[in-house]
Amino acid sequence: MSKDGIKGTEAWVEKIGKYELPALAATVRNLEKMASNDTASLASLGQSVLHDQGLTSRILRVVNSVTYGVGRNRVTTVSRAAVILGYNTLKHICITAKMIDSMLRNRDINKQVHDRLLRLMAKSFHAAMLARTLIGEHDEDTREEVYIAALLHELGEIAFWSMGGPITEELDERLSERRGSKDQLVHEVLGTSFDQISVGLASSWNMGEMLIRSIEDPGRRTPEMRAIELATNYSDALTDPEARVDVASCLSDMAELMGIPVAGIKRRLKRCTEESVELAVSYGAEALTEYLDPKADLSRFENEDIHHKSDEMMQLKMLRELTQLSAEKADLNLLVNTAIEGLHRGVGMDRVIVLMVNQQKDRLTPRFVSCQNAEKIETGFVFPLSAAQTVFDDVYKDQAPLWVEEPNAEAWRQKLTPAIRGLSEGMSFFTGPLVVNGKCLGLIYSDRAETERPLKRDDFAAFNHFVGQLSLCLSLAIR
Known part of the structure; x- marks a missing residue:
């Protein structure tokens, strides 16, 4: 039994959704349930984003980053960004920004637990960028679905570590001692698995079928599922030196999925990592860059306009x-x-x-x-x-x-x-x-x-x- 006395998937989903991350849960639900017409979409953005000026500024920095390449004229409003990028793309930018803000807000986290959280978030962030690259020939809506599924693939575990407190320190200590497999130790402490919590949160927050399928049935051989699985595995190896990933096999499978040589995949991976660093800075998550690229030069971002206007x-x-x-x-x-x-x-x-x-x-x-x-x-x-x-x-x-x-x-x-x-x-x-x-x-x-x-x-x-x-x-x- 954990020190918190909480056991089982439903109990953890309720605790995280209601008490630990209510702002993130509310944002995700509002954005996911909005109607498909333009009026409802923009109204939802107004409700969920515009009254949060800090979030609005981060979103506009992301939209104007190289990753989204909106052109020489900077986008200055969320409304125009929705028109240029499409609602689904902007919706996922909002979710990413709110997730990073919610997960990194708790300052009272043990250092070892905080390191686990940052490493896992960096992995998820890079995996999302890589999965979207691997599925590059598909339509924009599919690419965005793949992106969000890879980003939130570890949602349950990320949400757990972001809580901090005795329960996270207890599990961190057990995992560090390595007296059993990770799955076994997690189940002993939480009475469930991180994957089950992720599925529970995804269902509760109406996050879509692709995310749930990627967790429950990762072996499905569709291009979308393969992209998410390969991106998650490779990003695990990138951010965690102790991860047991066959990198050579992963590179070969990614090359096969995209239909290009392994050398071409390596070039795309390098570019993807560079873009991940830039995007992390745009989201205000500089702390993740150490795990993405320890040698990254962040000085070029120092003079960026952060919208500190009168x-x-x-x-x-x-x-x-x-x-x-x-x-x-x-x-x-x-x-x-x-x-x-x-x-x-x-x-x-x-x-x-x-x-x-x-x-x-x-x-x-x-x-x-x-x-x-x-x-x-x-x-x-x-x-x-x-x-x-x-x-x-x-x-x-x-x-x-x-x-x-x-x-x-x-x-x-x-x-x-x-x-x-x-x-x-x-x-x-x-x-x-x-x-x-x-x-x-x-x-x-x-x-x-x-x-x-x-x-x-x-x-x-x-x-x-x-x-x-x-x-x-x-x-x-x-x-």
Whole structure:
């Protein structure tokens, strides 16, 4: 029995998903269950990524890395990255970034356990890059599926070591003493295997059939399964000198899979390792590079733009992006999501909600929701438009923005219905009209309820600028 008293696959899956890595679990679930249409995809990105500015910056660094080669013009918004790379590719970049962030966040880990974690993450990272290389002749969606399956192939073990604490130290000590096989010792301590935990997490998080098949049936001879197996084996040998891998046989099998000579495989492996180092730095995981390539020169990354821009500079960049999209006659949903991204990254708003009027013009409903707990807002709020003269009524009819600075003040008592107070959670907020060709089609609502930071006059001016620019861009696009 382990020191934690936890035994069995279900118990470990629940502990990891609910208590150890809830942010990663939530992100993965949100991204995996989104609908296939563009509106739902971009809305999911807004919900899962845009309000996390640190994550957004890392994703944009990755998108602009050599690996993804988006061209000479740097991608400055997540919305445009989704259009250029496709949703599936960007989804997997988000998952990778969130996984690295979640796994490396715990600083209270024993040094030996931490070394195991870093080595295993480096292996998984390199295996994902290599598997995608090995399956290079297939379509992009298949390559991305293979990538994520190789990346998360060791998910159960990585998640376990990232926990830290007595249970991880106990198992690390037993494995170091080598009094039995690894599988046997893991089962004695956990009451299950790392593979079973990986499958349990993959199923719980809706990670797709390819990942589950690669763990449960690795001997299946499809090109995808072979690529994952060979990449995992070779990356194990690369990151762990004590790994028992027949490297020569592995190289021969990879050459056969790709239909090229072994010498060609060796050149591709060298390039793959170099790209893995660069990508790890882009993800903010420099600690992994020691295990990927101990001689890697990281000095060339030191002067990279890490998006430490002032709010004003970021606002200008996002407003320019919005204008450029309008000139390119971009999709309306992309215009809206770019404005939402500008309010998050440029103005520093926590929550941005676009409320659209229905055909009868008698109510407002949330259409684009970018914040935590977005589903609750999407399904739980409808705001009637009536003679009641609420805050939303005033903005809709007068086509003028409002800043509700003190929600509990007497001036707002009749203007804030229970539904509006429920949405704002009693916090100050901005709301402005979305006016397209002279007609108000809805409202934009924004606040800082998640961080409880104060709103200022400059913030209101910037909010109005984005709302006005979006209204103008939509008017031009519809014409």
